[in-house]
Amino acid sequence: MPELPEVETIVRKLSSRIIGLQVAAVVVNWERSIARPSAQEFAEQLVGRTVSAVSRRGKYIVITLAPEKYLLVHLRMTGRLIFVPAAEQPQLLATDRHTHVICTFTTHDTLYFHDTRKFGRLSLVDDPAQVTFALGVEPLGAAFTPVLLGAILGKRHRLLKPALLDQTLIAGLGNIYTDEALWLARIHPLRASNSLTPDEVQALHSAIIEVLTCALGNHGTTLRDYRDPDGQAGANESCLQVYGREGQFCNRCGKPIERIIIAQRSSHICAHCQVLRR
DNA sequence: ACACCCTCCTGGAGGC
């Protein structure tokens, strides 16, 4: 599942591929992949525009177009953007049952939106804020300080794990990196968000940045589905300390990693390192 | 304001 490091990796790769390309044709095979406007308007309004920039906000890929419009892509669980150069056409993606949107450029290069579980969404809007207005702070941005994290967590009484997954608080963390950061900071996910000591807030702040930066350096984590636009997998899986390691042993203390359910979602912890205290 | 549950989806895993 793409989280911030995976989305950022995609954005960087995509930038080097599609900036300057002009859209020639758009085919929508699964209309519900288009969040807004209608699938027909989406296709009509995309044709003729040129990609001028590719960036990221939270887990959204933001493709800036000229004349001005913004294509925002959220990959959710299994979504992929796949870039195929003109020289490599034709290939099987065009008829794949999980290819939901096909964007062909005037160069005959093609960008495919592929999504087995169909949770991913594309939006074409006049202002990216129409989609991203509610997102919280960027955890790798300068504004994300220990003081801010303390304020975010301290002003409400919620379970820590769901709070960290809440995109309106911090934008970009998902299940993998939240579990990894909590392990690194030695904090239990069932703690109340406003129960952390200043030292714990500091540790969590550092852990979030370290985990995301490390994953970014490894071009993301591929557990099953994640691939960049060229089909390359990430290399961060071997760095995971708890996520997906239930029953294996904590690299810090040697005790077994446990999987618990919090808010209907799995959490991976070392109960020895991450003590649940009030 | 928060917890909890449901929905969306499909492939893969596990049970028998």
Next chain:
DNA sequence: TGCCTCCAGGAGGGTG
């Protein structure tokens, strides 16, 4: 081998 059920999970919605 094959059929069935269960499950993962980000986000948005409804409800208590």
